[in-house]
Amino acid sequence: MEVRLQAACQAASRQRSEVTLVVVTKTWPVSDAATLCDLGVLDLGESRDQEAAVKAAAVPRARWHFIGQLQTNKAASVARYAEVVHTVDRPHLVAALSAGAVRAERHLGALVQVSLDGDPARGGVPTDGVSALAQQVASADGLDLLGVMAVAPLSVAPAEAFERLADIAARVRAEHPAARWISAGMSADLEAAIDVGATHVRVGSAILGSRTPVLG
Numbered sequence: 001m002e003v004r005l006q007a008a009c010q011a012a013s014r015q016r017s018e019v020t021l022v023v024v025t026k027t028w029p030v031s032d033a034a035t036l037c038d039l040g041v042l043d044l045g046e047s048r049d050q051e052a053a054v055k056a057a058a059v060p061r062a063r064w065h066f067i068g069q070l071q072t073n074k075a076a077s078v079a080r081y082a083e084v085v086h087t088v089d090r091p092h093l094v095a096a097l098s099a100g101a102v103r104a105e106r107h108l109g110a111l112v113q114v115s116l117d118g119d120p121a122r123g124g125v126p127t128d129g130v131s132a133l134a135q136q137v138a139s140a141d142g143l144d145l146l147g148v149m150a151v152a153p154l155s156v157a158p159a160e161a162f163e164r165l166a167d168i169a170a171r172v173r174a175e176h177p178a179a180r181w182i183s184a185g186m187s188a189d190l191e192a193a194i195d196v197g198a199t200h201v202r203v204g205s206a207i208l209g210s211r212t213p214v215l216g
C-alpha cells in the first residue's frame, strides 16, 4: 500500500505527507487494530457503532474515524470515542453529535458527507445543501468542521466524481478556511482521489484482504 500511495502522490505531483491513510478495520478483529497501531498506523476507520465502540475501548491509542452511515440515536455513543466523524449529512445528526460531544466533554472533528449523484441510498447531503450544513457544523458546540467526504457513486466515473467533490471542497474552504480535509478514495479508486486532492484515503480490503460476507 505504501508503494501504491507514493506512486499515486508522485503521479499527482503531490507530497506523500499530504495524504493520510485511514485503514478501515471493519469486520476485522480487535487484534488487527492493535497490530496496526504497533506498526505505527494509528488512523483507523469503522462503519458500525457497535463494532467501533468495542474496538475503540480495546485500542484507545488509535485515532478512530467513523465512516459509516450514522443513525441519530447512535451519535452520543460515537461522540465518546471517535476522533472524526466522516459522515455528517443532515441537521439532526449535527445536533445529536454536538450534544454528545458536549456531554462527553470532547471535541469531535466532522466532515460533511456529500452525495455526488443525489442518490440517498449511501448517505450524504445533496450538493446544493452542503454550504448550509457546513455552516451548521461550524457553529455547533463541540464540533470542528474539518472538510468534506464522499464515496464515489456507481453511476459516475471516480475521476469525474472526485473532481466534483474537489470543487465543492474548495467552496467550503472559501467560507471555512480551516476545513481542509477531503476524505475520498478507497481500495479501488484511491489514485483518482489523490489526483484531485484527497487528503485522507479510506482503505480496507487492499490492506487487510477481502471481507467474508456475513451470512444469515
Ligand SMILES: *Cc1c(COP(=O)(O)O)cnc(C)c1O
Pocket: 024, 026, 047, 067, 068, 151, 185, 186, 187, 188, 202, 203, 204, 205, 206
Ligand atoms: C468499507 C469502506 C471503505 C473501505 O473500502 P475498501 O474497498 O475495503 O477499501 C471506505 N469507505 C467507506 C465509507 C466504507 O464503508
